[in-house]
Ligand SMILES: Nc1nc2c(ncn2[C@@H]2O[C@H](COP(=O)(O)OP(=O)(O)OP(=O)(O)O)[C@@H](O)[C@H]2O)c(=O)[nH]1
């Protein structure tokens with residue numbers, strides 16, 4: 237049996253944020269439609285995959301789950317360069333993690349390629365909030381990125397977050413390809429003009 241699945245694109249997405257804010261649960265809800273109330277901290281870095289079809293394109297998503305714990309930060313940074321998109325997360329049910337969002341965005345600016353797509357999420361919106369929606373929206377506006385409040389537990393805006401980010405990456409990739417195609421056709425045209433000129437010259441001399 238042939239198990240090889242074909243896809244048009246492969247995108248790498250990383251999720252970043254402080255420890256315990258629900259990064260692993262967010263990914264598990266998306267890739268396996270599962271939620272666990274137990275907490276098992278992520279050690280280092282891990283990934284899961286999911287194949288999606290958007291705009292008639294089959295896309296393999298490789299979703300990298302990073303450890304929020306400080307001691308793993310150096311390992312995580314090594315993966316920034318090859319990523320296409322980032323989800324930066326904070327927990328709306330506690331006061332602290334939103335304070336670090338700026339640092340995470342800064343890390344992306346420093347370590348990731350230019351033009352990567354970024355989205356901000358506030359997790360655990362099923363719980364009583366400590367952070368207003370406006371606070372998240374303000375950060376998103378200031379940084380020109382999209383924003384969703386989400387819950388892995390109640391499955392709120394999980395699919396929407398991944399779909400929005402994937403579409404942004406896809407749009408960018410397709411535009412880049414068009415630019416490549418255009419520059420190729422310019423080269424081809426120049427070649428054919430040269431050929432024409434040669435033929436004209438030949439005609440003239442005979
Ligand atoms: N109520 C509620 N609890 C959640 C939600 N998402 C995660 N949790 C709980 O929050 C705790 C931490 O979740 P994780 O997903 O392991 O957190 P993490 O950000 O991956 O943590 P690190 O791996 O240490 O960086 C767990 O006990 C989860 O069950 C949610 O949407 N709602």
Ligand SMILES: [Mg+2]
Pocket residue numbers: 259260261276277278301302303304
């Ligand atoms: Mg984790």
